[in-house]
Amino acid sequence: MQNRLTIKDIARLSGVGKSTVSRVLNNESGVSERTRERVEAVMNQHGFSPSRSARAMRGQSDKVVAIIVSRLDSLSENLAVQTMLPAFYEQGYDPIMMESQFSPLLVEEHLGMLQRRNIDGVVLFGFTGIKDETLKPWQSSLVLLARDASGFASVCYDDEGAILTLMQRLYEQGHRHISFLGVPHSDVTTGKRRHEAYLAFCKQHNLPAVASLPGLAMKQGYDQVASVLTPQTTALICATDTLALGASKYLQEQRIDTVQLASVGSTPLMKFLHPEIVTVDPGYAEAGRQAAVQLIEQINGRSEPRQIVIPAHLS
Numbered sequence: 001m002q003n004r005l006t007i008k009d010i011a012r013l014s015g016v017g018k019s020t021v022s023r024v025l026n027n028e029s030g031v032s033e034r035t036r037e038r039v040e041a042v043m044n045q046h047g048f049s050p051s052r053s054a055r056a057m058r059g060q061s062d063k064v065v066a067i068i069v070s071r072l073d074s075l076s077e078n079l080a081v082q083t084m085l086p087a088f089y090e091q092g093y094d095p096i097m098m099e100s101q102f103s104p105l106l107v108e109e110h111l112g113m114l115q116r117r118n119i120d121g122v123v124l125f126g127f128t129g130i131k132d133e134t135l136k137p138w139q140s141s142l143v144l145l146a147r148d149a150s151g152f153a154s155v156c157y158d159d160e161g162a163i164l165t166l167m168q169r170l171y172e173q174g175h176r177h178i179s180f181l182g183v184p185h186s187d188v189t190t191g192k193r194r195h196e197a198y199l200a201f202c203k204q205h206n207l208p209a210v211a212s213l214p215g216l217a218m219k220q221g222y223d224q225v226a227s228v229l230t231p232q233t234t235a236l237i238c239a240t241d242t243l244a245l246g247a248s249k250y251l252q253e254q255r256i257d258t259v260q261l262a263s264v265g266s267t268p269l270m271k272f273l274h275p276e277i278v279t280v281d282p283g284y285a286e287a288g289r290q291a292a293v294q295l296i297e298q299i300n301g302r303s304e305p306r307q308i309v310i311p312a313h314l315s
């Protein structure tokens, strides 16, 4: 019989933990002869040998979590992953990385594969369009990052707070003609919420609203910034650092130095290249740490799903 059983099944049938089965498989010490014989007998009886791909993917570890980022080249997601990894390593988890490219279908495929491999848990960088049914099987072992969903653990950013903080700072500096470069409303968090916060502030303070919502790419910031500049514009808020990097290249090329740039991100690249830009830090590093801690607690049955919102702060 070819093995359909997993390490978890062998552990259950042998009456030992997964780590013991793993030690037997890897011929490690710390297992009594009697236990080793019992586990080997169960494996022989069921014709069990861990599949090569499973073992490779699991790095021969019995504690594996997956991190599904949306884009491997995202500065903000990388900052969150950077704090997540040490938190997992510290607790003996081997993380594997996957990319969704904002495709709900790819998320479905990745989660299906991870389920078949008996992965312990998942941190998923969420986005608009992922269906609840896709997530359902993972309710007790998944943490969503940057998005929330009812009944699921999540760590989110304060999108409105980030924009209002920037608007308030610019307003206090005397700016009354503040334009906005953002992301389409089909993206609920970075797009709709940040743009609506901008509009709300303009309305409350009776400021003219001038906005364009091209997307997440740097080139879109570069290409679209001219469309939101009027002769009166003295400041420009970008919904992301990446858009601001594109916008700032355009402003430099055009030798426009009368517009104060501001953006959501505070990424090290931005701070290094443009320390003069006013930035708000949404708390990417803290979000990564909290997501990892929450997932480990869930896997160990120590906590109910919590929905955490990280406060944004000026940096």
Ligand SMILES: O=P(O)(O)OC[C@H]1O[C@H](O[C@H]2O[C@H](CO)[C@@H](O)[C@H](O)[C@H]2O)[C@H](O)[C@@H](O)[C@@H]1O
Pocket: 070, 073, 074, 075, 076, 077, 125, 126, 127, 128, 145, 146, 147, 157, 183, 187, 188, 189, 190, 191, 216, 239, 240, 241, 242, 243, 264, 265, 282
């Ligand atoms: O240019 P980046 O450094 O990649 O930052 C842009 C924004 O990326 C993140 O939002 C996007 O991905 C989220 C999943 O991680 C998704 O939920 C959201 O809809 C996307 O817009 C990040 O959450 C934002 O704070 C960044 O501004």
